[in-house]
Amino acid sequence: MTATQRSTEEDLLPDGWEMVIGLEVHAELATRTKMFSPAANEFGGEPNTNIHPVCLGLPGTLPVVNRKAVELSIRIGLALDCTVGRCVWARKNYFYPDMPKDYQISQYDLPLNSDGQLELPSGAVIGIERAHMEEDTGKSTHVGESGRIHDAGYSLVDYNRAGVPLIEIVSRPEITGPEQAKEYVEELRSILVAVGASDGKMEEGSLRVDANVSVRPTGAEELRTRCEIKNVNSLRSLGRAIxxxxxxxxxxxxxxxxxxxxxxxxxxxxGRTRAGRSKEEAEDYRYFADPDLVPIDPSQEWIDEIRAALPALPKDRRDALTGHGADPAAAATAVNRGLDGLALSAIENGADAERVLTHIAHNLAVDGADNLDAGNFAELVKMETSNALTSTQAKQVLAEMVETGNDPAAIATAHGFEAMDTGELEALVDSLIADHSDEWQRFVAAGQADDQKERKKMQGFFTGQIMKATKGQADGAAVNKLLSTKAGQAS
Amino acid sequence: MTSELTSATAIARDVAAGSRTAVSVAEEYLARISERDGEIHAFNTVMADDALAQATAVDEAVAAGHDVGPLAGVPIALKDNMCTRGVRTTCSSKMLENWVPPYDAAAVEKLRSAGAVAVGKTNLDEFAMGSSTENSAFGPTLNPLDPTRVPGGSSGGSAAAVAAGFSAVSLGSDTGGSIRQPAALCGLVGVKPTYGAVSRYGLIAFASSLDQIGPFAHDVADAAAVFDVIAGHDGRDSTSIPEQLPSMSDAVAASIADGIDGLRVGLVTELSGRGLDAFEPEVVAAGAAAADALAAAGAKVDEVSIPTAVAGLSAYYMIAPAEASSNLARYDGVRYGLREPGPNTASMMAASRTAGFGDEVKRRIMLGTYALSAGYYDAFYGKAQRIRTLMIQEFDRVYADFDVLISPTSPCVAFEFGAKADPLTMYYNDVCTIPSNLTGHPAMSIPFGLGAHSMPVGVQLMAPAMGEADMFRAAVALEAAAPQTGREPGASS
Structure with a gap:
């Protein structure tokens, strides 16, 4: 954690108190079929279309473990430095209409993955208690005045999600504040996506976060009573809720x-948390080993095979970029957008890291980036840094490269893009100053009076005139520099 | 021994050879059903049209020269807790009175493709919980040998169907003795296979770690023929055994040809019933006589003590209700089955379960819920599981020295309706059969003479996991040595 982040987080509570946060992240696994049933694992179908007797829990049906789901879970376990071992399926018993069997198949005493850790980009290391597999529930829609279950006229249940494979990743209570919590979820999400285990879409509910929050006197070791916060649907809500x-x-x-x-x-x-309906008795899930399933005991060979096939993790990918001098935040953005491979190739082809990552962060859609040849991308950035193209022109050429797949030189030539030489640009600036002497005086005066607002306004005026005259081909940065130099000479 | 008319293997042979038609066989059995099932109530649903359609298909296949399978044209009755596509499957519960499954159980699929003709769905104690079929929500089944007496349970309907000549063979399910005890009480052969030998896919669960499907038949050869068809690995049941069992029909033939010389048989002291008031003296005597008969046939017979065997009853009545409490949670009125209205979801669920389940089912759900509860788990469910582990270890040790074990099947012959109204007295009926469910080992009941009230007595053979072949070998010898009773099929009619 950086010093600034720490101090920000410390200011959130009155002096003498600190937060203790543990997160439970549920992620839907990106399998073709459900956890124990041949029904499709797909988001967004018409209600009750991705169903089968098994995931509806019809009498007489039996669950069969989806091997792919286990493999993806082992990938996650390995990426989080967990011990991967024998696990026992357990039934978690409670009545709920969107749960077809009125019990959920989960893992209890013996989870698949245990005792891992996650290193955050800021450097903090958060312990992972366990990452176990379970099945998702269906979704209820309460039809009535408030949309809440208590006063609903009736409820509709969609079982498309029932039985979708989930992994529940439980952190140790080692997270110290809302920013770190968000960082943890973002990093975890990147890992899930990187290893191909989940699409990590919080907005579609394929990644869900519950936060266990407590406080204690600063520096104390004790763990005080915690509350589990549910229904947190975005990172922003997570921070606010904590x-x-x-x-x-x-x-x-x-x-x-x-x-x-x-x-x-x-x-x-x-903007607040609310207690659920008060429960007269404590929830007792009556866990016991599911007699319909046998324990999974992954062989060392299988684990080794999965480990060997693991793709590079986000941390390694960020390190690859920062190793070439990239700014850590920009590298993280590239990795989060999945465009770090392209960036790295371009940089290795001799393109300037900062310019490459700027384009990656702002000027490239993730979808279009597939079309982009890293060599051409590097070429474009080189043209830009050698002032053969202005940044505005480069952006336009890049868009066209994505669209057509053509190389940057050809596109630039077709548009007649050539960066103006400095002499030509200076002549143009001089003639504009002559034509608009009132505005020029205001610009100079604003600089002397340090009136930034006025100065900015006048600078905008001149830049606009120049762009108009050059049809946008002038380099904005060069124009600003010229204007400042000339104003300095004039005062 | 079975007359040619009622032997399943004879029917299959004749139908395949074209000397009888499957339709004529089906008509004969359906006629007996319409004549007498109004009295006996073996069936919840008679599948007359389906049966004739299936029989017609078998006859057409025979005419076309196609391979028709080992049970061609054999009328079979199915316990009403096995799913049948398009035919209601009730578990003899109001909860599922009108539930029609969209799929066939694995065992049913296998029977159909072997050419068997399903004639109906048989009555049972609700959700297979009971030992007399008195717990059916649709009324009891009568013992065809004496209609004032129970047929046993929970598979009482399947036993009665075969005993009354409504089907040549039938399928039951056995969680604590639910095939073997009614087989004993109705004078039939009944087999509980090794756990995992027959797929449970489509068998509506009572206690998943104990339930196993098996056949009822008039004789050992018929039981072997059905066993061979329904056994085998099924990827839809995670507890299904991947290894293939040998053919029991071959084991039967080998036993007939070669006898049982040298087979090591153990009479289990704790299950023999000696000195126990709850055991009828004729039953205790039959167990001993059966052991003697095997010795006379060339087996090496010894008595063996298995002290944990008697703890089985207590362990079973923790484990089975615990699993049942979870398995039966899904009957909540939300998706299928009975729904009683309520002002909110929780009350709707409670009202539906209150109205849909009978007393015995509710009793076991409550017992099981309690046994799994926080704070009680270790003392009840956990301890029962430890006893189960000890039993498995002890039986496995004994099986190092014995090929099969022998005991009576049930402490008593078929009793009168209402005779065992106290649940604990009823539970005690399973004392000899429960150990094999807890260990997962195979066991079967073979008729061995008559007891009190001239009702049949059954003797139980047990074997280690996958040890069915030796068990069937011994069964053939017992069958040959059994006292003639005048109760043999065909003898009375």
Whole structure:
């Protein structure tokens, strides 16, 4: 964690308190079929179309483990430095209409992956307690005034999601604040996507985060009563929910009270967490080993095979870029967008790392980037850095490269793009200054009075005139530099 | 021994040879059903049209010279907890009274492709929980040998169907003795295969780690023929055994040809019933006589003590209800089956389950829920599982010295309706059969003479996992040595 981040996070609570956060991340695994059933694992189908007697839990049906789901889970385990070993399927029993069997097949005492860790880009290392497999539930829609279950007129259930394979990754309570929590989820998400285990789409619900939040006096070792926050649907909500909840705990302690261990729901509109319906009795899931399934005991050969086939992880990919002098944040963006391979090739082809990563971050859609030849991309950046193209022109050429697959020189020539030589540009600036002497005086005066607003306005005026005269081919940076130099000479 | 008329193997042979038609056989059995099942109530659903259609298809295949399979034209009854595509499958519960499965159980598929003709779905104790078929929501089944008495259970309908000549053979399921005990009470052969030998796919679960499908038949050869058809690996059941078992029909033939010289047989002291009031003296005597008969046939017979065997009953009545409490959770009124209205989801579920389940099912769901609860798990479910492990270890040690074990099947012959109204008395019926369910080992019941009230007595043979061939070998010898009872099929009619 960087020093600035730390201090920001420390300011979130009154002096003397710190947050203790553990995250439970559920990710849907990118398999073709469901966890225990031959039905398709697809998002967005018409309700109750991706179903089969097994995932509907019809009487007499039996679950059969999807081998691919186990393989993807082992990939995740290995990427998180976990111990991968024998695991036992367990039934978690509770009644809920969107759960076809009224029990969920999960893993309890013996999870597939245990005792791992995740190193964040900022350098912090968060322990991973376990990463176990389980099946997803269906989705209920409550039809009634509020859309909540209590006063619904009736409910509709869609079982398309029921039985979709999930991995639940449980961190140790070692996360220290909302920013670090977000960083953890982002890094975890990158890993899931990188190893091909999940699409990591929070907006489609294929990545879901529950936060266990507690507070304690700064520097203490103890773990105090935690609350589990559910219904957090974005990273932004995650941060807000954590802050709200931690402050609520501090307030309770400072009033001489204490929080109760409970599950709370994040209310996005109200900006607060709310207790679920009060439960008169504690939830007892009556876990026991599922007699319909046999334990999975992955062989060392299989684990080794999966490890050998693991693609480079986000951390390694970021390191590859920063090793070429790239800025860490820009490298992270490239990796998160999945365009780091392209960036690295371009840089290795001699293109300037900073310019390459700027294009990657701002001027390339992920979809179109497939069309782009790394050599051509490098060529474009070289033309730009050698001032053969202005940045505006380069952006336009890049867009056309993606569209047509042509090389940058051909595109630039076809458009008649040539960077103006400095003399030509200076002559143009001089003639504009002559034609607009009032505006020029205002620009110079604003510089002397350090009136940034006025100076910016006048600078914009001249830049606009020049772009108009050159049909956008002038290099904006060069124009600004010329204007500043001349204003300095004039004052 | 079986007359040619009712032997499944004879029917299959004749139908395949074209000397009888499958349709004429089906008509004969359906006629007996319409004549007498109104009294016996072996069936929840009679599949007359399906049966005739299937029989017609078999006859056409014979006429076309196609291979018709080992059970061609054999009328078979199916316990009503096995899914049949398009035919309601009720578990004798109001909960599933009108539920029609969209698929066939694996065992049913195999029977159909072997040419068997399903004639109907048979009555059972609700969700297979009971030992008399009195717990059916649709009324009890009567014992065809004496209609004032129970046929046993839970597969009472399947036993009664064969005993009454409504089908040549039938399938039951055995969780704690539910095939072997009714076989004993109805004078039939009944087999519980090694756990995993027959796919459970499509068998509506009672207790998943104990349930196993097996046949009822008039004789050992018929039981072997059905066994051979339904056994085999199935990728849809994760607990299915990948290895292939040898043919039991071959084991039967070998036994007839070569006898059982040298077969090591152990009479289990703790299951013999000696000195126990709950065992009828004729039953205890039959067990001993059966052991003597095997010795006379050339087996090496010894008595053997297995102390944990008696703990089986207690362990079973923790494990089976625990699994049942979870397996039966899905009957909540949401997706299929009975739904009773309620002001919200939880009350709808509670009302549906209250109305849909009978007393015995509710009793076991409550027992099982309690046994799995936080704070009680170790004392009840956990301890029962440890006993189960000890039993498996002890039986495996014994099987190092013995090929098969022998005991009575049930402490008593068929009893009168209402005679065992106290649940614990009823549970005790399973004392001899339960150990094989807990260990996963195969076991079968063979008729061996008559007991009290001239009702049949069954003797149980047990074998180690995958040890069915030796078990069938011993069964052939027992069958040959069994006292003539005058109850043999065909003898009374």
């Amino acid at each position: 802050i709200f909840e931690a402050r609520r705990h501090v307030q309770l302690y400072e009033n001489g009270e204490a929080p109760r261990q409970e599950t709370r729901h994040w209310d996005e509109e109200g």
